[in-house]
Amino acid sequence: MKMKFGYIFTIVGLLAWVLAGCSSPAAVQSTAPAAKTELIVSAAASLQDSLNTLKEQYEKQHPDIKLTFNYASSGTLQKQIEQGAPADVFISAGMKQMKALTDASLVEKDSVLLQNKLVVVVPQDKAKSTDNKGITLDDLTSPSYMKLAVGEPTTVPAGQYSKESLTKAGLWDKLEPKMVFAKDVRQVLNYVETGNADAGLVYLTDAKSSDKTVVALEVPEELHAPILYPEGIVKATKHSKEAGEFVDFLRTDEAMSVFSKDGFSAPAETTGK
Secondary structure: OHHHHHHHHHHHHHHHHHHHHHHOHHHHHHHOOOOOEEEEEEEEHHHHHHHHHHHHHHHHHOOOEEEEEEEEOHHHHHHHHHOOOOOOEEEOOOHHHHHHHHHOOOEEEEEEEEEEOEEEEEEHHHHHHOOOOOOOHHHHHOOOOOOEEEEOOOOOHHHHHHHHHHHHOOOHHHHHHHEEEEOOHHHHHHHHHOOOOOEEEEEHHHHHOOOOEEEEEEOOHHHOOOEEEEEEEEOOOOOHHHHHHHHHHOOOHHHHHHHHHOOOEOOHHHHOO
8 A cells, every 4th residue: 555655646746847947948948949130121123242251150149139121112112111011121123212211201321232233134045146246235226126124213223324324325215215114123034034125224243143044234424323222120110220230231241242243343432432
């Protein structure tokens, strides 16, 4: 009988010990994963390749941070922020969109991060037919180019630079009837890649990301304003410290090497050019 009661007491004691261990705050705390701070970065579509590469690097260095990117045309992102969409950092492909948000006190601490170039791309097979000799802007008026893809000038910075360049070259009115307008610069590139356009005006960085198109012409920089990418911290952010640290990271040599590989350059005012 004593053996039976001793056995029961042993089992009860063991269960009590297990339950006590499992319910202790220290045990729960040691197994629960640390909460991550999510940073939402609204960025121009042309930054997608570079930022996706940098996301992996940054999250490895900052395991407490989760980066979520919202890619679209700068005009679309501007409207989203104006309408209260969640965002911590805004990186625009145009100064106009950033200025509108800073003037409305919706973005602060803005400065220029990168610079880009405007180019004309054509499908690879079309480039072969011209022996890769390149073209001029005037060539776009010829029957060889039935459709020209351009970003929508009212919302897409690349479209604004394209319109400015073609207008200064005296070609906008001649080319407008054959234009196919796109919602962002990546869609312009897609139209050319799929053969839905015979040529398109995109950034050099977008052209570098494609193995289905060829750069046929770099648009002379005197035809348009400098293509600058400003960044800023959205005032409504609840993570201003973390947002500032991420923006600082984008200016490091590590990050700039990724941007440079993809075709971006440092803005002229910081390079002494």
